[in-house]
Amino acid sequence: AVVSSQSTGSSGINAEYGGTKEFTQGRKQDVTVLIGIAANGNAVGGVIYQPWYSQKEGGENTGRVMWGAVGLGAHGFTRAEPPADRKVITTTRSHMQKSVQDAIDSCKPDSLIQIGGSGSKCVLVADGTADAYLFASPGTKKWDTCAGEAIIKALGGTMTDVHGGPIKYDADVEFPNRKGVLATIRNHDFYLSKIPSDIMERK
Numbered sequence: 193a194v195v196s197s198q199s200t201g202s203s204g205i206n207a208e209y210g211g212t213k214e215f216t217q218g219r220k221q222d223v224t225v226l227i228g229i230a231a232n233g234n235a236v237g238g239v240i241y242q243p244w245y246s247q248k249e250g251g252e253n254t255g256r257v258m259w260g261a262v263g264l265g266a267h268g269f270t271r272a273e274p275p276a277d278r279k280v281i282t283t284t285r286s287h288m289q290k291s292v293q294d295a296i297d298s299c300k301p302d303s304l305i306q307i308g309g310s311g312s313k314c315v316l317v318a319d320g321t322a323d324a325y326l327f328a329s330p331g332t333k334k335w336d337t338c339a340g341e342a343i344i345k346a347l348g349g350t351m352t353d354v355h356g357g358p359i360k361y362d363a364d365v366e367f368p369n370r371k372g373v374l375a376t377i378r379n380h381d382f383y384l385s386k387i388p389s390d391i392m393e394r395k
Contacts, residue, residue: 224312228340282305282317284331294390295326331372347377359373
């Protein structure tokens with residue numbers, strides 16, 4: 193659910209609640225608040241707030257805020273550096289279409305984490321829980337990905353569509369990410385090379 197979106201030309205700020213469907217289902221750990229900043233059509237800054245990051249004994253909730261800016265790094269969390277050859281993919285929990293499953297299968301992951309909300313998936317890549325966020329289908333919007341992309345880029349990572357093209361945030365671009373999403377901290381070209389040809393041929 194978009195809270196607000198402001199843009200002028202090729203720059204803008206957007207804010208969104210992520211994982212609203214999961215919230216109604218009681219999956220509060222999937223809920224995020226996303227604030228993304230774009231300049232010249234590119235994601236440059238982002239904040240992700242997880243209001244139900246952990247729950248202490250007695251039911252008290254503890255949230256977490258992570259933020260990042262290109263050139264300034266990412267903060268608010270400690271990244272656990274995974275083994276270089278590990279392949280853990282995170283993807284959708286509720287929109288598992290054939291193209292999504294086929295793309296994942298072609299990568300032969302060691303394990304799969306299915307979770308709601310684009311912000312939650314970006315968090316898993318950023319903190320080292322997952323190695324790639326892969327969603328080979330339309331479905332996400334610019335406000336879903338801007339904050340997460342900025343944090344991932346601040347860590348030296350990459351977010352593109354599944355064709356390898358950039359996700360642009362200019363005011364005049366359409367909101368849906370029609371060519372899907374692929375986000376990694378490393379080995380981005382490996383995952384791109386595994387996308388099935390029939391998916392790559394789609395416009």
